[in-house]
Amino acid sequence: MSLTASEAVLGAQVRLARTSKGLSLRALARMIDVSPATLSQIENARTGLTVARLSRIADVLGLTVSEVLDIAPTAAPEGLPPPRRLSPPEDWRHYAPIDFDPVLRAALEEFLAIGYHGATVRGIAARCGLSVSGIYHYYTSKQQMLVTILDLTMTDLLARARSAQAEGRDPVERFSLLVENLVLYHTHRRELGAVGASEMRSFDAENRPRIAEQRTQQQRMVDREVEGAVQLGRFRSDHPREAARAVVTMCTALPTWWRPDGPLSPEQVAEQYVGIALDMMRLRR
Template identity: 45%
Template sequence: MSLHRTSMGRAVRELRHRRGLTVRQLAHQIGVSIGTVSAIENGRVGISSERVVTLADALGVRADRLLVGIAEPIRDERWGVAAGDSAQAGVGDWRHYEPLELHPALRGALASFLELGYHGSTMRGVAERAGLSVAGLYHHYSSKQQLLVTILDTTMEELQLRTTAAVATTDDPWTRFAVLVECQALFHSHRRELGFIGATEMRSLAGPARERIAHARREEQARIDSEVLAGCLNGAFGTPRPREAARAVVTMCTAIPQWYRHGGDSSPEQVAASYVDFALDLVQCDPAKRPQGD
C-alpha cells in the first residue's frame, strides 16, 4: 500500500466527514460503488486524475489538496480561515457587510464571468484579470469549472451563515419571516456580483457540484417556506397559497442582482426595508397579529 494512496484516502475520509456525507452519498455523487469509495479511503486503490477532479468537486476542495493529502486543517483561500472553520469565523452581525475579499484567481474569474459569461470566458482571460500567469492560475485552480464551483460554494456558504444567524435572533414566525427576507435582500444587493452569477450560471455547473449547490439553494427556499406556513397556521398570514407566496418572495429577492447597482439611488438597507414590506403584502400579513413590540 503506497504512502500516497494512504494520505489521499485519509484526506477523502476527513473531508467527507466535514461535509456530513455518508460513504453511500459520496459514492452516488461521483458515480462509483460504495466499495470503491471504501477502497479509496483505505488506500487500497489508486484513482485517475479525472476522478480526482470529480472527487474534489464533490468534497468542495481543489484537486491538488487531495493529491498531496490533508492531515491537518488547511487555510481556505476564499476566506483566509481554516477550512471547516468558516461557520465559526463567519458572521457576527448578519446585517453588517465588509468588502468582499477573494483569492485573486476568483476575483479574475468573477470579473470575467460577469462580463462575458461562463462559456465566453477563458482561463487565459481569467488569468489576465487576476494578474496571474496562465501557469500560475492553473497552480491554484485546475479548470474554469472549478473556479465557478468555488464561487458558487462561496456564495451559498456566506448566505447560509447569514440566514442561520438571522433566524437565531427571534422565536416567532412573523419576525423570522421578516428577518429572512431582510437577510436575502441585503445579501443580494451587498453581494450582487455573487448573486448574479448564482442566478445566471447554475446551468453551467456539472456533476456532483451541481446537485450540492442546488441542494443548498433548496434549503434556503425551505427556510422561507417553513416560516410562511407557520405564519399561516398561527393566523398571522392570510395567504391561501403559502407555498406559492414563499416562492414568489424568494424569486423577488434573488432577482435583485439583475437591476441593483452599488452607489445607485437606494442603499441595500433601503432595498431590504422595501422588500420586507412587499413580502408581507404577498403573504397577506395581518398587522394585528404581529408580535408585541413590533
Template identity: 45%
Template sequence: MAEQNGTGAAIRRARADAGLSLRQLAAEIGVSAGTMSAIENGKVALTVERLQQIADRLGTPRARLLEPQQVPEPAPRRDATGPGPRGGDWRRFAALDLDPGLRAAVEVFTEIGYHGATMRQVAAAADSSVAGIYHYHRGKQQLLATLMTRTADDMEWRVTSADEEGGRPAERFARMVEALALAQAVRHELAFISATELRSLEEPERSRVVAATERIRQRLEAAAVQAAADGDFGVADPRGTARVVISLCLALPHRPDREELADPQRVAAEYAEHALSMMRG
C-alpha cells in the first residue's frame, strides 16, 4: 500500500467509491468540471463550506477527506482478451476490474478525449507518477485498447446471456435490447469512449471490438426476422428496423439528459418497450 496525502486525492477516491464522474459531482455542487478537476488535483483552496458540501454529496464524513488515505498499488497488467463472466445474471453489474491507471484513463478520455489526453494527465488523475503508469501500461494506446475490449466483452456476454434464456423470438429480441441498453446506460462513460474513439483504436483490437458489435447485430436481426415469420412482428423490414433499434441503444451515452441514466434499469426497460412497438408496426 502506498500512502497518499491530500484532500484533493481523498475527494477523488471518495467520488470513485460513490460511482460519480467528475462532471457529475461538479454539476451537483454547482461548479465547472475544470474547477472540480483543480480541486481534486490540489490546485485551488477549499472553503469549509465547499468541503462540507462535497462530503455531504459523497456521503462521507468531512474528516475522511482531510485525513491521509491508503491507495492500493496498481494491479499487475493482465491480458484484456479474457472472456466475460458468461452464465451470470446479465442484469447485475459489478464494477469492472480496472486498476488506478485504467480508472484514471476513463476519467481523462471522457473529459478531454483520447487525442487531447496525455500520459501525464492520466498519471495526475491516478495520483501516480508518469513512470508508475508506464510500469503497468505500455502507453495511451494500450490503455484505450484495454478499456474498449473489456467494454465490448462485457456488452456481448450480456446480450448473449439474454438471448440464451430462450423463449419466443420476440421475447428474446426484447431481452437483448434491454441488455444492450442496460450495458450502455450503466457503463455510460466506457460506452461513450468506445463510441467516440473507435477510429483511434489500432489493430488488431479495433477489429475485435467491431466483430463483437457485429455478432450482437446478427443476434438481434435473426431474432427479429424469426419473430416476423412467427407473426409477432408486423414491421415490413424487421432486419432494417432491428438495425435502427441497435443504433438507438448505442447512442444512449450521447443523450443530453444524462441524469436520466441514473436509473438505468428503467431506461433499459423503456428501450425494450419502444423496440417492441417499432417492431409490431
C-alpha cells in the first residue's frame, strides 16, 4: 500500500533522516537494497514510497517511522546569500556552474519537476531541507522566486547576446553570432530556458510585462540584423520578420529535446542551427 501524505514531504523527511545519521545516499541505498538512483527518486518525490519501504528505511537508521516523519527541517542558515547575478564572463561562450542560493535552486528544481502551479513553498522548503518560515525570511512568495529566476536568466542571456553581437562585422555575421548564443544558452542553461519557456503564463499582472519586454529585446536584436541583411541583399527570404521569429523560437525550444548525454554537444547543435537559420533566411553566398 502507498502512503497518502505528500510525496515531496515524505521524500524530504527521508533525506533529513539520512543526513541526520551522517549517511551518504549511496550508503543508505546499499543498506536497504535499492540502487542510488531509486533512493534519489524517493527523496526527490519522483517515485512512490510504500509503507514497507519507509519501515525498512526507519529500521536501518535505528528510528521509528514516526521519528522519521517528525524530524524537523533545519532553520535557515545565517546570512543565506542573495542569488548572484549571472554576469557573463569575458568569453560569452563560456558557461560556469550556476551559483544559486539553496532556496532558489530548490525552487528551480520544483518548477521543473511539477510546474509552478503545482509547486508549493512547503514543497520547496522540503526539497532544500529548510523550514517554511526560513524560506519566507528570504523570499516573500513563490512568485518572487519565479521572478528572480527569470530576471537572472534574461539578464544573463541579453548580456551574452550583446557581447556576441559586438564581435560581428556585418549583419549576417551578427545574426549568426546571435543564433549561436541562443543555442549555447538554451543547451548549457537548459533548465533556465525550460522554465522561461513554460512559465510565462505564471507571472502575475505586475511582473508579466517586464519579463515579456526582456524577451522582446532578444527578438528585436535578431530582427535588426535580419533587416540589415535584407537591405544589403544578403538575405532573400520573402518573409524575413516571420522567419526571424521562427529562428528564435527553434532556439528557445531546445530544452524540450536536447540532453547533455545525447549525441550532439552544445557547440555542434549551434553549428547546425546557424546553418539552418541562414538557409531559412535564404542567404546569398
